[in-house]
Amino acid sequence: MKKVFAICLCFILCAFSFSCISDQRGYRRQYIGWVGNIPTHEAQLVDLAKEYSETAVAPMTALSQSIYSLGKRFVDVDSNNINHPNDFMHRIYAQTVLKVMLGDDYTVLGN
Numbered sequence: 540m541k542k543v544f545a546i547c548l549c550f551i552l553c554a555f556s557f558s559c560i561s562d563q564r565g566y567r568r569q570y571i572g573w574v575g576n577i578p579t580h581e582a583q584l585v586d587l588a589k590e591y592s593e594t595a596v597a598p599m600t601a602l603s604q605s606i607y608s609l610g611k612r613f614v615d616v617d618s619n620n621i622n623h624p625n626d627f628m629h630r631i632y633a634q635t636v637l638k639v640m641l642g643d644d645y646t647v648l649g650n
Contacts, residue, residue, distance in 0.1 A: 550594075553598055584596055595639050597635045599632065
């Protein structure tokens, strides 16, 4: 890992999409306040990271939106129905960080 990631001085972990109003079945209906800007923040952080070769970004906002679009409900990934990821989303965070840091072959850590 040190060989692959030795030049990274900054690792940006974007927020997953949270703080939304859910209906009784747990599907997201709308954002509350500033949270609607989270996708914009991630895009800005990705653009900023492109300016610095020693910076890496884990795009959790886009990934969480993809998970929702595949049918996963907000209550399925959140532990307090506001902003804390549950064990499922923590696994997604861990896998995303490993993928960003080590590329496609991060399974080599298990050998």
